[in-house]
Amino acid sequence: MILYKNKLLPEHEVPVSYQDRGYNFGDGVYEVFRIYQGVLYGKQAHFRRLERSAAEIRLQLPYPIEEIDHKLEELVRLEQVSDGTLYMQITRGVAPRAHVFPLSAEPVLMAFCTKVERPLKLIHEGITAITLPDIRWLRCDIKSLNLLPNVMAKQQAAEQGAGEAIMHRDGIVTECSASNIMIVKNGVIYTHPINHLILPGITRAVVLKLASESSTPIREEAFSLEDLFAADEVFVTGTTMEVTPVVKVNQRIIGNGAVGPVTQRLQAAFERTIGR
Ligand code: PDD
Numbered sequence: 001m002i003l004y005k006n007k008l009l010p011e012h013e014v015p016v017s018y019q020d021r022g023y024n025f026g027d028g029v030y031e032v033f034r035i036y037q038g039v040l041y042g043k044q045a046h047f048r049r050l051e052r053s054a055a056e057i058r059l060q061l062p063y064p065i066e067e068i069d070h071k072l073e074e075l076v077r078l079e080q081v082s083d084g085t086l087y088m089q090i091t092r093g094v095a096p097r098a099h100v101f102p103l104s105a106e107p108v109l110m111a112f113c114t115k116v117e118r119p120l121k122l123i124h125e126g127i128t129a130i131t132l133p134d135i136r137w138l139r140c141d142i143k144s145l146n147l148l149p150n151v152m153a154k155q156q157a158a159e160q161g162a163g164e165a166i167m168h169r170d171g172i173v174t175e176c177s178a179s180n181i182m183i184v185k186n187g188v189i190y191t192h193p194i195n196h197l198i199l200p201g202i203t204r205a206v207v208l209k210l211a212s213e214s215s216t217p218i219r220e221e222a223f224s225l226e227d228l229f230a231a232d233e234v235f236v237t238g239t240t241m242e243v244t245p246v247v248k249v250n251q252r253i254i255g256n257g258a259v260g261p262v263t264q265r266l267q268a269a270f271e272r273t274i275g276r
Contacts, residue, residue, distance in 0.1 A: 001075060001078050001079060001112075002014045002110065002111070002112045003071055003072070003075050003088075003109065003110065003111040003112070004016075004108075004109070004110050005062070005106075005108060005109055006062075006063060006067070006071060006109070008071075008074065008075060008078060014110070016110075017094040019094045019095060019096060019097065020091055020093070020094050020108060021091050021092040021093060021094070021095065021102075021105070022089060022091030022092070022108070022145055023091075024097050025092075025097075025099070026144065026145040026146040026147075026148075027057075027091060027092045027145070028057075028059065028089055028090055028091030028092060028107075028108075028144070028145045029050065029053040029054050029057060029059065029089065029090055029142065029143050029144055029145065030087065030088060030089035030090070030143055030144075030145055031046045031049065031050050031087075031088050031089075031143060032085055032086070032087055032088075032239050032240065033046050033072075033085065033086040033088070033239065034084075034085055034239045034240065034274075035076060035081050035082070035083060035084045035085060035086055035113065036083060036274045036275065037082055037083070037275065038076060038077075038080075038081065038082055040072065040073070040076060040086060041239075041274060042202045042203075042206065043069070043072075045202045045205065046202060047065050047068070047069065049143060049200065049202065050065075050088075050090075050143070051065065053142045053143045053144065054090065056139070056141075056142045057092075057142060057144065058101070059090065059092055059107055060107060061090065061107065062090065062106060062107040062108070062109055063109070068088075068109065071111075072086060072088065072111060075111060075112075075113060076113060079113040081113045081114075081115050082115075083115065083116065083117055083118060084113055084114050084115040084116045085113070085114050085116050085239070085240060086111060086112070086113050086114075087111060087112055087113075087114070088109065088110070088111035089109070089110055089111075089145060090107050090108065090109045090110075091107060091108045091110075091145070092105060092107055093105030093106050093107050093108050094106075094108065116240065118242065119240070119241065119242070119244065122163065122241070122244050123242055123243065123244055123245075123267060124259070125245075125247075125259070126244070126245035126246060126247035126248075126259050127162070127163030127164055127236075127244055127245070127246055127247070128161070128162045128163060128246070128247065128248040128249070128251075129157065129162050129163060129164045129165065129166050129176070129234075129236075129246045129248070129249050129250075130156065130157050130160050130162045130165055130166070130249070130250055131165075131166045131167075131168060131173075131225060131228075131249060131250055132153050132156060132157075132165050132166070132167055132168075133167070133168065133169070134149075134167035134168055134169045134174045134197075135149050136149045136150070136167075138196055138197070139196055140174070140175070140196060140197050140198055140199055141194070141195065141196050141197075141198065141199060141200060143199060150177045150178060151177075153165035153167060153176075153177040154177040154178060157177065163244075163246075164176045164177060164178070164179060164236055164241075164244075164246065165177040166181055166228065166246075166249065168224075168225055169197065171224050171225050171226075172192075172222045172223070172224055172225075173192065173222070173223055173224065173225060173227075173228055174192055174197050174198050174222075175192060175197075175198040175199065175201075176236050176238075178238060178240070178241070179201070179203075179236035179237055179238030179241050179244070180192075180198065180199070180201040180203070180204040180236065180237045180238065181234065181235075181236050181237075181246075182204075182207070182234070182235055182236075182237065183223060183227060183228055183231035183232075183233065183234050184231060184232050184233035184234075184235075184260060184262045184263070185227065185230070185231050185232055186232070187216070187217065187262065188216075188217045188218070188219055189208075189211055189216055189217065189218045189219070189262065190219050190221055190223045190227070191204065191208070191218075191219075191220055191221075192220070192221075192222050192223075193220040193221065193222065194220070201237055201238060201239075202239065203237040203238050203239055203241075203242065203243070203270075204237050206237075206270065206273060207237050207243060207266055207270065208220075210266055210269040210270060210273070211266060213269075214265065214269065216262060216265075216266075228249060229249065229252055229254075231254055231255065232254075232255045232260055232262075233245070233254065233255055233259075233260030233261075233262055233263050234246040234247075234249065234254045234255075235263045235266070242267070242270060243263065243266050243267045243270050245259040245260070245263045247259070
């Protein structure tokens with residue numbers, strides 16, 4: 001079933017319009033939630049971020065968050081997804097194509113669930129990554145539907161046999177195509193501060209909280225490509241990737257090439273938060 005506006009519909013009955021501004025302009029915002037054992041993980045944090053993204057693009061949510069919450073729970077229950085994801089987007093609605101905001105369009109919410117297993121092999125063995133210039137706009141803090149640079153980056157990574165693309169602005173690492181990035185050097189975790197250049201990841205926040213609970217020093221400071229290559233450990237965080245180690249970047253081995261102790265500790269702590 002698909003949640004369309006506030007109705008649960010079979011897929012073939014979803015009346016997506018050719019004039020939906022999400023479709024024409026990428027004019028909308030989205031969230032990806034993780035479902036663990038039938039429960040939406042970090043739900044309130046995702047709702048807060050959704051509200052913020054919508055406010056930043058001056059999009060009024062079509063329903064109160066409590067009603068959206070209720071509908072998403074119904075969707076998850078109906079779909080009987082144990083481990084998976086829930087994708088939700090809200091567009092500015094349907095109107096004749098014109099850049100200026102329509103006067104009376106009703107924002108369109110759409111959501112669906114997908115069964116997805118945890119990427120355990122990648123979590124245990126790590127991934128390789130490539131680096132690319134971050135060519136995105138200057139409001140990467142908004143979870144907007146405009147993902148073309150992210151799509152291009154991930155595609156380039158995939159074509160080179162890599163699992164993620166690490167992006168940088170003039171040699172300063174920001175984040176990845178679909179995840180945040182952290183490095184460990186001499187026991188200290190470094191990650192880009194929350195500002196307009198990165199998405200404030202929900203998993204990033206969980207991991208930083210877990211790190212501080214275990215007294216691991218954290219510096220929310222920008223780091224360079226040189227710092228990245230010289231790091232003892234590198235890992236990415238995200239709703240679908242959880243805490244995934246990066247063991248090689250541009251064919252260069254990170255640390256000793258194995259998943260490092262700080263990463264392993266955080267992975268174990270993260271697993272406890274999802275009841276594993
Ligand atoms: N992506 N940075 C970017 C650019 C992202 O697209 C994502 C998530 C993250 C991690 O955020 P979080 O921990 O809240 O998932 C960071 C989602 C999963 C996606 O677009 O599929």
